Amino acid sequence: MRKALLSAVSLAALAAPAAAQGSDDLVKVGILNDQSGGYADFGGKYSYEAALMAVEDYGGSVLGKKVEVVTADHQNKADIASNIARQWYDTEQVDAIMELTTSSVALAVQALSQEKKKITITTGAATTELTGKQCSPYGFHWAYDTHALAIGTGGALVEQGGDSWYFLTADYAFGYSLEENTGAVVKEKGGQVLGAVRHPLSTTDFSSFLLQAQASGAKVIGLANAGLDTQNAIKQAGEFGIVQGGQRLAALLFTLAEVHGLGVESAQGLTLTESFYWNRNEESAEFGKRFMERTGAMPNMIHAGTYSAVLSYLKAVEAAGSDETEAVSAKLHELPVEDVFAKGGKVAPNGRMISDVYLLEVKKPGESDVPWDYYNVLATIPGDQAYLDPAQSGCPLVTN
Numbered sequence: 001m002r003k004a005l006l007s008a009v010s011l012a013a014l015a016a017p018a019a020a021q022g023s024d025d026l027v028k029v030g031i032l033n034d035q036s037g038g039y040a041d042f043g044g045k046y047s048y049e050a051a052l053m054a055v056e057d058y059g060g061s062v063l064g065k066k067v068e069v070v071t072a073d074h075q076n077k078a079d080i081a082s083n084i085a086r087q088w089y090d091t092e093q094v095d096a097i098m099e100l101t102t103s104s105v106a107l108a109v110q111a112l113s114q115e116k117k118k119i120t121i122t123t124g125a126a127t128t129e130l131t132g133k134q135c136s137p138y139g140f141h142w143a144y145d146t147h148a149l150a151i152g153t154g155g156a157l158v159e160q161g162g163d164s165w166y167f168l169t170a171d172y173a174f175g176y177s178l179e180e181n182t183g184a185v186v187k188e189k190g191g192q193v194l195g196a197v198r199h200p201l202s203t204t205d206f207s208s209f210l211l212q213a214q215a216s217g218a219k220v221i222g223l224a225n226a227g228l229d230t231q232n233a234i235k236q237a238g239e240f241g242i243v244q245g246g247q248r249l250a251a252l253l254f255t256l257a258e259v260h261g262l263g264v265e266s267a268q269g270l271t272l273t274e275s276f277y278w279n280r281n282e283e284s285a286e287f288g289k290r291f292m293e294r295t296g297a298m299p300n301m302i303h304a305g306t307y308s309a310v311l312s313y314l315k316a317v318e319a320a321g322s323d324e325t326e327a328v329s330a331k332l333h334e335l336p337v338e339d340v341f342a343k344g345g346k347v348a349p350n351g352r353m354i355s356d357v358y359l360l361e362v363k364k365p366g367e368s369d370v371p372w373d374y375y376n377v378l379a380t381i382p383g384d385q386a387y388l389d390p391a392q393s394g395c396p397l398v399t400n
Contacts, residue, residue, distance in 0.1 A: 027067045027323050029055075029310060030094045032081060032109065033101040033124055035073035038202045038228035041257040041297075043101045043124040045071075047306040049295050051098065054310035062317050069310075070094065076101075076201060078108040085109045089116045095323050096121065098309050101302070103127035103174035110139040117325050119332075121313060123305040126226075126253060127177040128388060131350040135395035138329050140351040142312075143305030143341075144275050146174070148386040149252050150181035152273030152359050155189060156378070157220055157250055163191035165250075166218035168209050168233060170225035171198040178224040178252050194218045202229065206236045214242055226253040231262045238266060255300035259362055259374045267362045271378070275357040276304040276341055279373050287340045288372075298372040301341075308341035312353075345383070350395035354383035 031051050033043045048071040055067045070092070074081035081100075088094035089112075097113060100106040101124030113120045114136040122130055123143040130141045165186050169175040175198065183193045194216045197209045210233065213221045221242065223230050230251055237249055251258075254272040278288030278298045287307075291299045299307075316331035317323050337345025342355035359379040368374070390398045 024093070025065055026093070027062055027065050027314070027317060028092070028094045028096075029067065029069050029313065030085070030088050030097040031069060031071040031099045031306070032074055032084060032097050032105075033071075033099040034076050035071075037076050039076065039101045039124070039226065041261060042227045042255060042300070043099055043302045043306070046257075046291075046295050046297060046299070046303045047099045047101075047124065050291070050299065050303040050307040051310045053291065053294070054307045054314070058311060058314045062314050063321065063323070065323070067314065074102070074105050076105065078102075078104045081105040082108050082112050085112055086116075089113075089118055095119070095325075096313055096328075098122070098313075099124045099302070099306050101125060102172075103129070103177065104172050106130055107134055107173060110134070110136050114138055119313070119325055119329060121309040121332075123309050124302050126174050128181065128393065129173065129177065131348070131352040131390075132388075132394040133396075135350045135393070135397055137397060138325055140309075140332060140347065140353060142309045142353045143301050144273070144357065145352070145387065146178040146181040147388045148275070148357050148381075149178060149273050150185045151386050152357055152381055153250055153252055153271055154182040154185040154222070156271055156359050157248065158186055158189040158191045162220040162248055162250070163189075164194055164218045165191060165220045165222050166194045166213045166216040167196035167222045167224050168206070168213050169196050169198045170229060171200055174226070175224045179222070182222055182224065182250075182252055196224075199225070199229070204232060206233045207240075209233075210237055210240055210242065214240060214245070214247065218247065220248045220250050222250045222252055223254075224252050227258065228261075230254055231258055234262060234266060234270075255302065256298055256372070256374060257300045260297070260372065264362060264365050264374060267374075268364045270362045272360050272362070273357055273381075274301040274360060275355060276301040277358055277360065277375055277377065278304075279370065279375070280358070280377060283340055292372075304341045308337060308339050308345075311339055312337055348387075348390040349398045350390045350393050351397075352387055352390065352393070354387050356383050357381045357386045
């Protein structure tokens with residue numbers, strides 16, 4: 001099982017004791033995520049490629065040490081992820097682990113990493129608990145979280161008249177957090193939550209869940225799930241005529257990868273929130289083109305966020321003059337984040353990286369002649385509005 005999970009480059013490290021002994025001359029980053037399940041396009045192998053791009057753009061080395069990236073598939077299981085992380089730390093001298101799609105996985109690996117005094121930068125998971133009650137002095141959260149999604153998509157739909165909600169929620173930490181955060185925003189803006197139903201991760205039949213949501217009479221059905229779960233729920237909602245019946249679907253975590261997988265015909269008109277869009281300006285478009293050339297796909301916020309996380313980590317190592325965890329962690333908190341993903345980004349005391357997010361609408365078919373140009377940008381939400389005030393996060397590291 002271990003050999004099946006570890007990447008070829010990881011296996012090479014295991015098979016070559018000399019390379020392992022020389023690992024002090026390496027700065028080693030692990031990209032740990034779902035590469036075979038419902039979130040494989042959401043992050044997956046594309047996040048690994050984004051990490052490689054960051055290393056290449058940085059020059060391939062830092063402080064005279066070669067930078068290496070390893071990767072593995074955690075299969076959306078916290079125990080498997082923890083075992084891989086422990087192996088990486090104990091025998092492969094991995095310095096930091098990033099991406100960590102799936103909130104239960106991210107929480108487990110961040111807790112292990114705190115015990116091992118290693119850095120994690122989460123870009124693929126959403127729960128605010130990572131920078132809340134379960135925050136870590138070595139844990140950082142990039143790209144997005146459930147609070148930003150709730151402020152963006154949830155807030156916009158209530159303001160457009162969608163003031164009654166029913167949630168269809170993935171039955172694990174991420175889904176609960178997204179439902180809770182969005183429900184709070186709905187109520188703050190004068191709306192009401194009529195109920196919720198929870199479904200297993202990677203389910204294929206949403207019929208009973210959708211019928212309950214339809215019967216609620218809510219103006220908005222909030223899809224507090226992601227990846228293939230969201231795609232399947234939207235497809236099956238079409239079969240039940242839910243939107244034709246007057247209810248709206250809110251895809252609370254939906255990215256460019258899922259829009260592409262679903263198709264613009266089915267996704268048109270959806271309102272969603274991302275913290276990166278490849279065709280927003282010249283710099284992001286140039287990055288998107290380079291990413292497309294090596295992957296065959298355009299980057300979403302997870303891929304671009306992973307690029308930013310790796311780049312920021314290397315800058316912190318350089319600034320610290322060491323890859324020692326305490327020193328690098330201090331520099332990550334101190335340095336601004338300036339790259340294709342974020343402008344004027346800053347890391348809060350709880351490890352939350354704060355940068356702008358974008359309220360987006362999926363274009364109608366024929367509205368663009370450019371492949372993968374799927375969004376209209378409706379609004380830019382400043383990071384200080386999108387993300388929770390660190391003093392209110394519940395993180396014990398925040399003292400004011």
